[in-house]
Amino acid sequence: MLSDISFKNYKKSEDIHGTILYPAIMVAPVQKNIISDLMRREDIQSVFDPFHGSGTALYEAAQLAHEIQIVGCDINPLANLITKVKLQGVDQNIREDILQLKDMLSSHGKKYNYTFPNMYKWLREDIVASLSRIRDAIIEISNEQNRLFFWYMLCDIIRKYSNTRSSTYKLHIKEIEKIQSIDNDVVKSYISAIDNNADKFKHNTWNFTLHKCDILDLLPKLNAASFDLSITSPPYGDNATTVPYGQFSMLALHTIDKKDLELEGWEFENYSIIDSKSLGGKKRNANLSPYQMSLLEPFLSKIAPAKHRKVLVFFEDYFKFLDGLCRVTKKYIALTLGNRTVDRVSINLTDITKQYLETKKFQKLVHATREIPIKRTPKVTSLVYEKPVSSMNHEFIMIYEKERFVA
Ligand SMILES: C[S@@+](CC[C@H](N)C(=O)[O-])C[C@H]1O[C@@H](n2cnc3c(N)ncnc32)[C@H](O)[C@@H]1O
Known part of the structure; x- marks a missing residue:
């Protein structure tokens, strides 16, 4: 099983995941x-990704078997x-809608309100004007279906023309000269992005359910043994000090029409609220079993x-997640994990997870290590006691089988 996992020559720019x-x-x-x-x-009749992110595993599962149930x-x-956009793709009238969009971009149609806190810190005034035109269209x-695809394609454009650095996922302002030297090709880049990528969205999957919520709220509501396969890559630490998925998303989220987003209502309270509500993000005292x-x-x-508190809070959530995951999974759990460093100590998430799953009656099928060839997070992330701290550059793949399935 899993004979080759290196895929050193894989280029995601050639498939939907690179869009x-x-x-x-x-x-x-x-x-x-x-x-x-x-x-x-x-x-395998059902596949569940409890932290689906950009939907890599769910999309691949849907491509392999159209009839299976996809839940994320x-x-x-x-x-x-x-x-959602990767799974449901575009409608067959996409080319007509692209023409309509281009038409609206060249005329002056209805104007919708577009503003958000600190907008001009993160976007130059003329860039806001260009984004507004696209947004109005x-x-x-x-x-x-096509409208959601159009929002999807706008996300990278917003980031590319924003005042935040591309070297980090955090919102981190560029130097003033770099901001001044941005060429405003927003509309042109956007049109070529939709023209060049629409054909990658021709596969439509409808047998899916995506829950936009905290996994720790969702798991208790799901029936035991609901999914044949649970496949995911969980966060490997609290977002604020590992990967700030929420902060990364805020400029796009503020730009997309709220009617087209699944929202619980708290998401725009501040720029880091998604991260602080994510796994291990809530400030509190943790309570773990012996x-x-x-x-x-x-x-x-x-x-x-x-x-200690940061680590304990994360693991309190992480173990709750594993408890729920073991309960809702019928046959297999496949995890892609990374280890993180706190205070120069590498926390072996893989080994902790292995031991925990084994007490939950899941047996190891495969453990594999994969080097991560390209990484945006710099290999050295911070200085602790004046010495550089290296970030994760390996990922670990662990596949477990529920014990009662072992012959
Ligand atoms: C490692 S990423 C998943 C990336 C995904 N496998 C992909 O290929 O794009 C982890 C995801 O967990 C989500 N997340 C973090 N805490 C969560 C929570 N408590 N409930 C649900 N999702 C959470 C983050 O928003 C992020 O999208």
């Missing part, structure tokens, strides 16, 4: 191999939109006490 940027996405052919290998081994969850409304597209504490002790003993 949008999202942090820490999984490598599509690796996920495809996992799913197809498991499908050969066992009848993510707290980030941008992840929800991205995955998209709102006028009546076909929802067994859970025993898994963390080897790491905590080397970490400064002031940093």
Whole structure:
């Protein structure tokens, strides 16, 4: 099983996954191999990704078997939109709608309100004007499937022409000279993005349910053994100090018409609220069982006490997630994990997860390590006690089988 996972020559620019940027996405052919290998081994009727992000695994599952049930969850409304668009694709009238959009972009149609807090900090005034024109045109597209595709294609354009640096997923302002030197080709770039990419969205999948919420709220509502395969890459630490998926998404979320987003109502309270509501993000005291504490002790003993709370809060959520995941999974769990460093101590998420799953009656099928060839997060992320701290540059793939399926 899983004979090749390196895919060193895989270029996501050639498929649908390269049509949008999202942090820490999984490598599509690796996920495809996992799913197809498991499908050969066992009848898989349903696939669940509890942290679907940009929908890599769910899309690959849907391509492998159109009839299977696809279920996902993510707290980030941008992840929800991205995955929805990848799965449902575009309507057959997409070329007519592209023509209509281009027509509206060259005329002066109805103007809709477009403003958000600190808008001109993150977008130059003329860039706002160009984005507004595109936004006004998209709102006028009546076909929802195509309209959502048009929003999707706008996300990378917003980021590219914004005042935030491309070297980090955080919102981090560029130097003033760099902001002044941005060439405003917003409309032209957008038109070529939709023209060049629309054909990648011709596969339509409808047998899917995406939950836009906190996975810890969703899991207790799901029936036991609901999914044959659960496949995901969970966050490997709190978003604020690992990958800020929420902050990364805010400029796009503020630009997309709210009517076209799945929202719970709190998402725009501030720029970091999605991150602080994500796994391990809520500030509180954690309460872990003695067994859970025993898994963390080897790491905590080397970490400064002031940093314990951050680790404990994350793992309280993470173990709750694993408890729920084991309950709702009928046959297989496939995880892509990374280890993170706190206080120069690498926290072995893989080993902690392995031990935990084994107590939940899941047996190891495969463990594999994959080097991450290209990374936006710099290999050295911060300085602790004046020494550089390296960030994750390997990912670990773990496939587990529920014990009662073992012959
Ligand atoms: C590693 S990313 C998943 C990337 C995805 N596998 C892909 O290929 O794009 C982790 C995701 O978990 C989501 N997330 C974090 N905490 C969450 C929570 N409590 N409930 C639901 N989703 C959460 C983040 O918004 C992010 O999209």
